[in-house]
Amino acid sequence: MKASVDKELCMGDRNCNILCPEVFKYDEDELMSVVLVDEISEKHKDLVVQAAEECPGGAISVEGA
Ligand code: SF4
Structure with a gap:
């Protein structure tokens, strides 16, 4: 699974x-969040999906969930 943040x-x-x-x-220079890893590990998948669901801007996309 991969994740990305729309700036x-x-x-x-x-x-x-x-x-x-x-x-x-959180990138203090860009004033936005960035994804640190290319491939989301199994143990973080549920949290990443939750983060996408809760993101107030709808900025987080996940692929291959
Ligand atoms: S939850 Fe969404 S809006 Fe909030 S910092 Fe993360 S990507 Fe940005």
Whole structure:
């Protein structure tokens, strides 16, 4: 499974970072969250899907969930 953050839609509330800091990191320069890993590991999949569902901007996309 892969995840990505749409820069235009990220509102910077950092919910994804709090839920799964192993996958999402807040970029202080870009003022948005970025995905740290290419492939989401099995143990983080549920949290990444949850982060996508809860993302207020609808900015997180997941593929291959
Ligand atoms: S939860 Fe969504 S809006 Fe909030 S920081 Fe993460 S990607 Fe951005």
